[in-house]
Amino acid sequence: MAYESLRNKVAIVTGAAGGIGRETAHRLAAEGAKVLCVDIDDKGALATVDEITAAGGTADAQGADVSSAEDVEQAVTQAVTRFGGLDVMVNIAGVEHFAPITEMLEADFDRVLRINLKGTWLGTKYAALAMAERGGSIVNMSSLAGLVGFPGLTAYCASKAGVVMLTKTAAVELRPAGIRVNAICPAFIDTPMQRRAMSVFDQLLGADGASLPMIERMQGRMGQPSDVTGTIAFLASDDAALTTGTTFVIDGGTSACLS
Ligand SMILES: NC(=O)c1ccc[n+]([C@@H]2O[C@H](COP(=O)([O-])OP(=O)(O)OC[C@H]3O[C@@H](n4cnc5c(N)ncnc54)[C@H](O)[C@@H]3O)[C@@H](O)[C@H]2O)c1
16 A cells, blocks of 8 residues: 555545546555445446455445536535545546537537536535545546647537636635645546547547557557556545645656647
């Protein structure tokens, strides 16, 4: 275990049925935290719980749509009731949608903003209410796409940029309550979402494999969820006690230069 202070802490991870969320739930449980796995895919969340339990960890599942205030409030209540409080909230659930600006439908734009940005606000709001007495750590999922533009990803980029500013504002506002709020900005992490994205980038660039140079800039490889989960565990832990309002970029240096 790298972060001893996470032992017996109570954590919620949204998007825990797959990809980065699933691996984050595993990592926090391996650090000794009790984890409520939240996802709109309730069967997937339950499967993550079964894996954690089989590995000797403590976890429970809750089906929830992060864009519903009622669902998010219920998930936070479930964590408090089941495990006795809330120390860590990791808002990971998100969706992508590809469409040129001129072709994007209003409903698709609204859906991406509702899940990625409003969902992160709701997770932050209800977690902060539950953490008011004893403080805590909130980690919000932004993206490299929240810092630089990607063609065809208007709504996604706007939602993830919103997460960065939501995080900074929440960090300042919640500082007196001892609640830290940080954002992470990964790029090109090998998950079902990323595999969908690469095939669309290829189409936009006009050929199979045309998007590979983007990966080459990532120190020559796709990221793995484990490249992200260690940063989340650090930010959740007391080792990051003075770290709040930050944006951690996990992109292999991609955004550090122009070429
Ligand atoms: N994969 C990457 O390269 C990458 C890079 C930067 C940021 N991200 C972000 O990381 C997060 C996880 O991405 P991933 O690659 O693991 O994607 P993924 O599609 O593999 O997993 C997303 C999870 O979110 C859940 N989800 C979707 N809508 C939901 C809703 N309304 N309520 C509750 N759960 C919902 C899905 O069921 C799924 O389990 C997303 O926010 C994504 O934008 C991913």
